[in-house]
Amino acid sequence: MRVLFVENDMRLCEAFRDLAISLGHVADVAYDGHQALLLAREHCYDTIFLDIGLPDVDGRELCRQLRAAGASKLACVVAVTGDERHVREQSEHFDGAFLKPLTEEGFKAALGAC
Template sequence: MNVLIVDDHVACADMLADIAEGLGHRVCVAHDGVSALQRCSEETFDLILMDISLPDSDGRDVCFELRTNGRAQKTRIVALTGHADLKGSSSMSDFDGCIVKPIAMEALEALLKDNAPSPV
């Protein structure tokens, strides 16, 4: 699976990338919305893990842009957030799921192993 991890916290992004690579996936990392959009214009991803709080934009806006421009209409995009109150809110409707930080290792591994749905 080709995975894009979008998170401005470098250590978090690197940890997620290491886990995904350890499970046999190809991984790219972006640390802001502009970089994520650029990456998605260059290649297709099977899964995008998108932090909501990015330095240059809101991850929800980046997700909407990816969906609207067709760059990721079929890509599974899962939000990463430290704001538990966002999970299940209507503002998350463009995402296919949501994981609240800190991320449980088992949940992340399950998501990466079988790309199973994660409830929004």
Template sequence: MRVLFVENDTRLCEAFRDLAISLGDVADVAYDGHQAMLLIGKKRYETIFLDVGLPDVDGRDHCRHLRAAGPSKLACVVAVTGDARHLHEQPDHFDGAFLKPLTA
């Protein structure tokens, strides 16, 4: 499976990527919305973990944009947020959500 992690916390993003690779997935990372859109425009991702609070774009708007067109428009998009309010406001365009910090 090809997975994209979009997260401005570089250490967390790289940890997600390393975990996905250890499970046998192909994983890419983007640290902001601009990088993410460049990758999403070129590659088809089956799953995208998308930080809602990116520094350059609102993750909810970003999700609507990627769902509108392109090779990843049918991807499973999971919101990742540090704000619990976003879990209750989860728009229909996200397929799921995780609250940071992630714990076992």
């Protein structure tokens, strides 16, 4: 499975990537919305883990843009946030939502839900 992690905290993003790789997946990272859009247009991701609070774009808007066009428009998009309200009030744009930090069990559950 090919996954993309979009998270502006570089250490957290790289930890997500390393977890996915350790479980046998191909994983890429993006630290902002612009980079995420470029990668998602170039590669066909099965699942995209998306931080809602990015510095350059709201995660809900980025989700809408990801679904509008490109190679990854059919990807399962999972919101990952530090704000519990976003998990409870999941936008119609996302296929799921998880609270940070995303554990190995949470990661596996997110992949299984997609």
